[in-house]
Amino acid sequence: MSLIQLNNVGKIYPLGSQQVIALADIDLEIGAGEFTVFAGPSGSGKTTLLNLIGCLDRPTSGSIRIDGRETGGRTAREMADFRLHHIGFIFQSYNLVPVLTAAENAEFTLMLQKIPKAARRRRVEELFAALGLAGLEDRRPNDLSGGQQQRVAIARAMAADPRVILADEPTANLDSQTSEELLRLMRRLNEEQGTTFIFSSHDPQVIHLARRVIRLKDGRLESDHRQSPKTAA
Amino acid sequence: MDLLSLAWKNLWRNRRRTLITLSALGLSLFLLQTFHNLSFGVYAQMVDSGVRAGSGHIALYRGDYAQSRDEELSFAEAGLSAAIAREPGVRAALPRVYLPGLAQSSRESRGILLMGIDPVAEAEVNPFWKNLPEEERITDPEGREALVGSRLLKELKLEIGNKFVVTVQHRDGELTGELLRVRGVLRTGLKEIDGSMVMVGRLRAAAMAGIPGEIHELAVILERAGDQSRLLPKLAMLTEEHPRVRALPWEVAMPNLSDAIRLDYASQKFIFAVILLIVTIGVVNTLLMAVMERIREFGVLLAIGTTPGRLRLMIWHEALLLGLLAMALGTLLGSAATWYLTARGLDLRALMPAGLEFGGVVFDPVLRAAWDVGWMLEMGLYVIGLCLLASIYPAIKAARIPPAEAMRHR
Ligand SMILES: Nc1ncnc2c1ncn2[C@@H]1O[C@H](COP(=O)(O)OP(=O)(O)OP(=O)(O)O)[C@@H](O)[C@H]1O
Ligand SMILES: [Mg+2]
Numbered sequence: 343m344s345l346i347q348l349n350n351v352g353k354i355y356p357l358g359s360q361q362v363i364a365l366a367d368i369d370l371e372i373g374a375g376e377f378t379v380f381a382g383p384s385g386s387g388k389t390t391l392l393n394l395i396g397c398l399d400r401p402t403s404g405s406i407r408i409d410g411r412e413t414g415g416r417t418a419r420e421m422a423d424f425r426l427h428h429i430g431f432i433f434q435s436y437n438l439v440p441v442l443t444a445a446e447n448a449e450f451t452l453m454l455q456k457i458p459k460a461a462r463r464r465r466v467e468e469l470f471a472a473l474g475l476a477g478l479e480d481r482r483p484n485d486l487s488g489g490q491q492q493r494v495a496i497a498r499a500m501a502a503d504p505r506v507i508l509a510d511e512p513t514a515n516l517d518s519q520t521s522e523e524l525l526r527l528m529r530r531l532n533e534e535q536g537t538t539f540i541f542s543s544h545d546p547q548v549i550h551l552a553r554r555v556i557r558l559k560d561g562r563l564e565s566d567h568r569q570s571p572k573t574a575a
Numbered sequence: 576m577d578l579l580s581l582a583w584k585n586l587w588r589n590r591r592r593t594l595i596t597l598s599a600l601g602l603s604l605f606l607l608q609t610f611h612n613l614s615f616g617v618y619a620q621m622v623d624s625g626v627r628a629g630s631g632h633i634a635l636y637r638g639d640y641a642q643s644r645d646e647e648l649s650f651a652e653a654g655l656s657a658a659i660a661r662e663p664g665v666r667a668a669l670p671r672v673y674l675p676g677l678a679q680s681s682r683e684s685r686g687i688l689l690m691g692i693d694p695v696a697e698a699e700v701n702p703f704w705k706n707l708p709e710e711e712r713i714t715d716p717e718g719r720e721a722l723v724g725s726r727l728l729k730e731l732k733l734e735i736g737n738k739f740v741v742t743v744q745h746r747d748g749e750l751t752g753e754l755l756r757v758r759g760v761l762r763t764g765l766k767e768i769d770g771s772m773v774m775v776g777r778l779r780a781a782a783m784a785g786i787p788g789e790i791h792e793l794a795v796i797l798e799r800a801g802d803q804s805r806l807l808p809k810l811a812m813l814t815e816e817h818p819r820v821r822a823l824p825w826e827v828a829m830p831n832l833s834d835a836i837r838l839d840y841a842s843q844k845f846i847f848a849v850i851l852l853i854v855t856i857g858v859v860n861t862l863l864m865a866v867m868e869r870i871r872e873f874g875v876l877l878a879i880g881t882t883p884g885r886l887r888l889m890i891w892h893e894a895l896l897l898g899l900l901a902m903a904l905g906t907l908l909g910s911a912a913t914w915y916l917t918a919r920g921l922d923l924r925a926l927m928p929a930g931l932e933f934g935g936v937v938f939d940p941v942l943r944a945a946w947d948v949g950w951m952l953e954m955g956l957y958v959i960g961l962c963l964l965a966s967i968y969p970a971i972k973a974a975r976i977p978p979a980e981a982m983r984h985r
Binding site for chain 2: 390440
């Protein structure tokens with residue numbers, strides 16, 4: 343059984359008197375441990391699809407299952423709890439809470455899960471070491487580079503050991519070298535720790551680094567193929 | 576790092592805005608507390624001198640004398656004053672006779688109020704006697720020596736030592752005159768007293784009206800104004816043998832003073848309400864702004880698993896902390912000001928005419944505050960409540976935004 347299963351998923355946004363068909367007829371399965379990119383031009387539906395998988399939004403039609411469990415039809419509170427325990431998120435920008443230090447940001451989901459402080463600190467220390475962030479624990483986001491901020495966001499997403507980490511254009515605000523470094527880091531975590539990543543991008547450089555490329559166009563699946571990614575540098 | 580410490584950090588995210596809001600709240604609270612305590616002190620002082628010169632904290636009357644002022648409603652004193660004065664918490668009991676009458680000198684005549692008093696008891700507590708030199712005081716409750724209001728004295732063209740005739744109605748209906756001598760002059764600043772009051776010993780006055788040993792009023796002065804409700808029933812018990820004598824609190828016996836205070840305080844309350852309304856608008860604005868500019872961040876917090884309820888709670892914590900700080904700041908300033916105004920007072924002598932009258936009491940131009948701690952606390956809690964109230968809407972609004980939409984913000 344696949345980790346993520348989408349059956350005939352559609353999403354329609356009302357826009358004034360009109361309707362925007364953001365996604366239509368999406369059938370998709372993504373397994374545990376995959377390293378997948380949603381590629382496609384702007385407006386093709388990447389964010390919408392990630393939001394649906396991540397339980398940030400509900401599909402207009404079709405069903406989404408994670409670990410065989412239907413995700414739709416919950417209250418806002420239940421959806422929040424589901425996200426807390428099963429999904430990690432990395433966003434494009436303004437990811438971190440500016441008044442909290444890097445370490446406090448990274449342990450935020452653990453705090454929400456009421457994990458004791460000592461255990462949180464241990465986990466964050468371990469993640470910061472793995473992500474090359476050691477020594478930056480007490481910095482505020484504003485005192486970190488863009489790449490460092492995104493690595494803190496990765497640490498936060500991974501802290502609670504979610505089933506899948508969703509990253510919507512995590513490199514959009516980074517220069518190409520930093521982008522590549524970040525992607526290689528994510529892939530290393532994928533390979534070494536088995537973390538499932540799904541991210542979106544329209545940057546060919548970044549798309550190259552995925553193992554599975556799902557192309558979207560006008561809200562439909564255009565192609566879906568696996569590739570052997572450029573090897574780690 | 577729990578909700579409270581996160582809220583604390585968020586509060587200082589926009590340091591300047593928070594400081595401005597905090598000052599507005601703190602200063603309002605400070606003004607509210609200071610002006611209330613000042614009024615509280617001034618009213619207490621006025622009540623104090625009002626009750627001493629007037630009907631006491633508690634007044635004993637027969638029937639509805641308080642309203643009708645019917646001289647027929649007299650009652651036998653019969654040692655009642657002494658019995659009441661022995662009651663713990665009672666400072667003095669002042670028996671009094673009131674008789675409307677006519678004063679005639681060799682050249683003029685005027686309508687007067689003849690007040691019969693117990694000179695010894697009155698001298699201790701009546702503020703009107705304060706300015707009276709020793710040689711002008713009367714001492715004999717049966718004597719013919721009288722104290723005359725300063726204006727009345729002038730109008731009758733009398734001087735200290737002169738004789739004059741006072742005529743009052745005898746209980747049997749006849750008019751009776753009595754020759755009295757001016758011993759001293761009452762200078763109170765109150766028109767009614769200075770212009771028409773003649774004081775003599777109460778036994779003399781009662782004899783003139785043919786009601787020997789009787790009085791119209793027994794004014795009871797307490798050690799502490801707050802003991803009034805405790806002592807009212809006790810006095811009622813002491814007067815049991817006098818079936819138609821009732822004990823009234825000063826608010827009922829002296830409606831002028833209590834109404835004047837109530838009216839003054841009502842207008843002050845109105846100003847308080849306006850101040851609070853203005854700062855409320857400021858607080859609502861601050862909290863709303865602080866929330867609206869963080870919508871995207873709230874989107875991230877919700878996305879990574881913060882429940883809407885927790886987000887609301889975080890925003891309410893921010894408001895609570897703002898309120899607590901404002902309460903601490905305002906109360907600190909308010910206490911400092913109150914302390915100064917109780918110790919030193921506010922001297923208005925340069926700003927207002929001497930002898931201003933307020934509700935039948937001469938206004939002391941040096942205003943002194945008094946601590947009303949309960950009220951200060953209440954206002955502080957009100958400020959906290961105000962902050963919480965102002966944050967209800969922004970918090971609910973913030974927690975309602977679907978995370979996907981919040982993330983598209985900006
Ligand atoms: N809340 C919304 N209301 C109306 N239309 C929306 C909304 N969100 C997305 N859309 C529309 O749905 C379509 C897909 O949008 P989506 O954001 O998923 O695209 P994307 O592939 O992420 O684009 P980009 O690369 O620019 O981020 C677009 O046409 C967009 O205008
Ligand atoms: Mg997008």
